[in-house]
Every structure is written in structure tokens, then in C-alpha cells.
Amino acid sequence: MTSPDPDLNTSAPAPFQDWTAVILAAGRGTRMRSSLPKVLHPVAGLPMIRHVANAAREAGFGRIVLVLSPDAEGIAEAAGPDVVVAIQSEPLGTGHAALAAQQAAEGSSHIAIMNGDLPLLTADTLLETATTHLETKALLSFVTANLDDPTGYGRVLRSHDRVQAIVEETEADEETRATPEINVGIYAARADWLWSALNSLMPSPSGELYLTDIVADAANSGGDIATHELPDATEVQQVNDRIELATAEMMMRDRVREQLMLSGVTLVDPATTYIDAGVEVGEDTTILPGVHLLGSTTIGSGCRIGPSAVLRDSTVGDRTEIGSSTIEGSRIGDDVSIGPYCHLRPETVIERDVHLGNYVELKASQIGEGTRIGHFSYVGDAKIGHAVNIGAGTVTANYDGVQKHRTEIGDGAFIGVNSVLIAPVVVGTGASTGAGSVVTHDVPPGAQVLGVPARIRSNEGDRTGAE
Numbered sequence: 001m002t003s004p005d006p007d008l009n010t011s012a013p014a015p016f017q018d019w020t021a022v023i024l025a026a027g028r029g030t031r032m033r034s035s036l037p038k039v040l041h042p043v044a045g046l047p048m049i050r051h052v053a054n055a056a057r058e059a060g061f062g063r064i065v066l067v068l069s070p071d072a073e074g075i076a077e078a079a080g081p082d083v084v085v086a087i088q089s090e091p092l093g094t095g096h097a098a099l100a101a102q103q104a105a106e107g108s109s110h111i112a113i114m115n116g117d118l119p120l121l122t123a124d125t126l127l128e129t130a131t132t133h134l135e136t137k138a139l140l141s142f143v144t145a146n147l148d149d150p151t152g153y154g155r156v157l158r159s160h161d162r163v164q165a166i167v168e169e170t171e172a173d174e175e176t177r178a179t180p181e182i183n184v185g186i187y188a189a190r191a192d193w194l195w196s197a198l199n200s201l202m203p204s205p206s207g208e209l210y211l212t213d214i215v216a217d218a219a220n221s222g223g224d225i226a227t228h229e230l231p232d233a234t235e236v237q238q239v240n241d242r243i244e245l246a247t248a249e250m251m252m253r254d255r256v257r258e259q260l261m262l263s264g265v266t267l268v269d270p271a272t273t274y275i276d277a278g279v280e281v282g283e284d285t286t287i288l289p290g291v292h293l294l295g296s297t298t299i300g301s302g303c304r305i306g307p308s309a310v311l312r313d314s315t316v317g318d319r320t321e322i323g324s325s326t327i328e329g330s331r332i333g334d335d336v337s338i339g340p341y342c343h344l345r346p347e348t349v350i351e352r353d354v355h356l357g358n359y360v361e362l363k364a365s366q367i368g369e370g371t372r373i374g375h376f377s378y379v380g381d382a383k384i385g386h387a388v389n390i391g392a393g394t395v396t397a398n399y400d401g402v403q404k405h406r407t408e409i410g411d412g413a414f415i416g417v418n419s420v421l422i423a424p425v426v427v428g429t430g431a432s433t434g435a436g437s438v439v440t441h442d443v444p445p446g447a448q449v450l451g452v453p454a455r456i457r458s459n460e461g462d463r464t465g466a467e
């Protein structure tokens with residue numbers, strides 16, 4: 001067995017290339033009382049399993065093996081494209097689950113095992129655990145924490161400081177239960193020793209094979225056991241039920257907010273600001289109270305968002321202001337102002353310097369640079385050019401009851417208040433519609449139309465570039 005050269009610089013994760021990370025996620029999760037597998041429940045917008053897999057990935061382990069039950073659906077996909085799946089035929093305990101990974105981990109020198117219900121686990125902790133393991137040359141290493149309230153965790157049993165065993169709470173006597181030192185659920189070992197220890201596990205009093213019993217095995221054989229105590233107790237937070245799910249959610253959101261504040265984002269009221277893991281926000285952007293930044297949202301620098309805005313899977317440029325509005329699946333450029341009370345639905349693209357006033361609904365539309373839609377309008381399936389003025393109450397009638405149709409408005413056009421544009425329709429460059437027009441036919445460039453249905457009043461020529 002070749003031993004890797006431990007590079008202690010944690011920013012260079014290559015030394016763990018011949019390690020396999022094994023993530024246990026085949027448990028029944030009965031305490032969640034859910035039809036959704038436990039590890040698919042979201043924490044700050046990402047499935048729990050994704051957080052754990054991300055930590056393993058970021059730590060640079062050469063392989064990630066996910067242990068799943070035979071009927072698991074969607075868990076491997078949620079973990080990411082690079083995971084190898086191993087199936088635990090029946091949920092016979094964490095020891096049995098770890099053993100199910102043996103074949104998939106073949107060829108690895110070392111194994112890091114982690115429970116799948118630890119969404120707050122970080123890559124740093126995995127790297128430190130693996131590094132400690134190599135440095136101490138221990139037979140087995142595992143992560144511990146000292147908790148004011150250790151309820152629900154396996155306790156670390158020591159004699160004269162030497163680790164003797166991990167005792168599950170249900171099997172602990174009163175004295176052991178009083179121990180504040182707990183097992184976090186992250187282990188590192190040399191592969192050959194681990195597989196032999198797992199293969200010789202005996203069922204616990206509950207009938208399950210406990211992974212934690214390899215600790216007593218190592219201790220009994222006189223081998224060294226290294227422990228890595230977590231300085232940050234939040235990482236310990238497991239999720240067995242929905243109360244713990246809510247706690248993990250709160251902790252993860254705190255972590256996300258703190259990272260953003262440290263990177264130069266002002267959160268006026270962090271407690272009422274909900275930001276999913278993975279959302280990016282640039283320096284000197286101010287987030288006002290009641291804002292939700294969700295999914296794959298990215299916001300540039302110098303923006304002002306909120307109060308009470310919801311942005312999901314959207315991209316916002318620099319220096320843009322968004323008042324209380326809902327923005328979904330949209331791309332918004334620099335120096336835009338939106339709202340309050342706008343709704344941008346998916347596939348909307350807003351170019352720079354656009355102004356959307358209040359009560360504007362946009363759907364799958366492109367709005368060109370410098371265009372203004374000041375007051376209550378609906379624009380759907382439309383392409384609007386540069387420097388267009390859309391008057392109050394303008395509606396694109398994009399749906400004939402059967403099909404959706406497109407509206408195009410050329411650069412510099414002027415759409416009068418209360419215009420209804422019956423799609424499919426094209427309003428030419430520099431054209432204008434009078435107040436209350438119902439536009440049923442294309443309007444040539446520079447033309448002015450008026451009435452119901454709208455008719456051409458005069459043709460003043462091309463007004464391209466008019467603002």
C-alpha cells in the first residue's frame with residue numbers, strides 16, 4: 001500500500017486524490033415523517049445531500065461514493081454528476097451502509113466516511129480530519145465536538161484520555177450520557193483496515209450494524225485513535241427530524257449571510273434577509289429588509305435591492321435598483337431601475353438603463369437599452385427595442401385562447417397610454433400609437449396609428465433614435 005505524501009497546505013487538495021469519500025444516505029429517515037428522502041430536504045435552497053457532496057468535492061477526494069437504498073430516487077442527481085452510487089440492500093445500520101461502499105471504493109488508499117445528514121459540514125473539516133489522520137498515523141480518526149446539550153448523539157467513551165468506544169445514546173448509561181464529547185459522524189481510516197473492521201462487525205443490541213463499533217475494535221486491538229475536535233459546533237448539526245431541519249436551515253442561512261457581509265455586501269437587517277447557498281452578490285450592494293435571493297441568483301456590485309423583493313434564478317448587473325418586486329428566471333443589465341411592484345417572469349431580458357415603474361408584468365420578453373415602461377403594463381412574448389416609451393396601461397394581447405403570439409416594437413417607438421397590441425404584431429422603428437389604440441395590424445416605421453381598431457393617421461417618416 002503506498003502512503004500519500006501529506007501536503008499540509010489545505011489550499012492544495014491534491015494529496016487526497018487517492019482517498020474515497022463515502023457518504024451514507026441509505027437510512028430510512030423515519031423521524032422526518034416525509035415521503036421525500038431525508039437527504040433531499042433543502043437547506044438554504046440546496047438539497048442536504050448536495051451540501052455534503054460539495055464539501056467532499058471541495059476537499060479534493062479522488063472519488064465520492066454515495067450509499068443509497070435500492071429505491072432511492074433523485075438523490076444521486078441531487079448530489080452532483082461525479083458521484084459513484086453504491087446500494088445498501090437493506091437499512092441494517094451505518095456499519096452495514098459503509099460496507100456497501102467497499103467495491104465502489106476499490107483501489108483507494110484511504111476512506112473518509114461521513115453521514116449524509118450533516119449539511120453544515122465543511123471541506124475544511126474534512127481536510128483537517130484527513131490531514132490529522134495522516135500526520136498521527138492513527139488506525140482510525142474521527143471528528144468530535146463538546147456540546148452543552150449532547151442529546152441525540154453517540155458519546156465518546158474515554159479511559160485515561162484514550163478513546164475506548166462510541167456509545168449510542170440509546171445504549172448509554174447515565175454516566176456516559178453525561179459526557180459532553182460526542183461523535184459527529186465523520187471518520188477517516190486506511191482502506192484495508194477499515195474493510196476488515198467493518199466485515200467483522202457484530203450486530204448491536206438494536207440489531208443494526210453500527211459503524212461506530214469500529215472504534216472499540218481499533219481500541220481493543222491497541223491501535224491509535226485520533227480525534228479531531230470541531231471548533232465550530234454548528235457543523236455538528238445533524239438532521240433527524242424537522243425541528244433539526246429548521247435549526248440547520250437557520251445556521252446555514254447565518255453562514256451565507258456572514259460570508260456575504262464579510263465580502264462587502266450590506267445587509268440592513270440580516271435576520272429578515274433570506275439568501276440561498278450559492279447566491280453571489282457583488283461589493284457595495286445593499287440588501288434591504290425582507291429580501292429573498294433564491295436559487296442560482298447573481299447580483300452585481302453597487303445595487304440596491306428591496307425592501308421585500310424576491311429574486312429567483314436571476315442575474316442582475318451593477319448599480320441596478322429593484323424595489324419590492326418578484327423576479328424569476330430573468331437577466332437584468334446595469335443601471336436598471338425596477339419597481340416597486342413589478343413581476344418579471346422567466347426568460348425576461350432587460351438591457352442596461354431600462355426603467356420599469358410600478359405594476360409592470362413582463363414575461364419572456366426582451367427590453368432594449370434605455371426603454372421605459374413607467375406604469376401598470378403587461379408585456380409578454382415581446383421584443384422591445386432601444387429607447388422605447390411604453391405608456392401606462394399598455395397590454396400585449398399575446399394569447400388568442402389557443403396559441404401565444406409575439407409582439408415586436410422597434411427602436412424609439414412611442415406607445416400611447418392604454419394601447420392594446422394584438423399579437424402577432426410589429427410596431428416599426430419610431431412609430432407611435434395614440435392613447436387607447438387597439439393595434440390589430442403591423443405599424444410601419446415612423447407611422448402614427450390611432451383608434452379602435454387603430455388606423456394610420458400620418459406618416460412622419462423614420463424617427464429612429466428619438467427619445
Ligand code: UD1
Binds near residue numbers: 028
Ligand atoms: C449516527 C451515529 C452517532 C452520531 C450521529 C451523528 C451510528 C450508529 N451512530 O447516529 O454516533 O453521533 O450519527 O450525526 O452511526 N444510514 C444508512 N443506512 C442505514 C442507516 C443509516 O445509509 O442503514 C445513513 C443515514 O441515511 C444517515 C447516516 O447514515 O445519513 C446516519 O444515520 P442516522 O440514522 O442519522 O444515525 P444517527 O442515529 O443520527
Ligand code: CA
Binds near residue numbers: 238240
Ligand atoms: Ca443522524
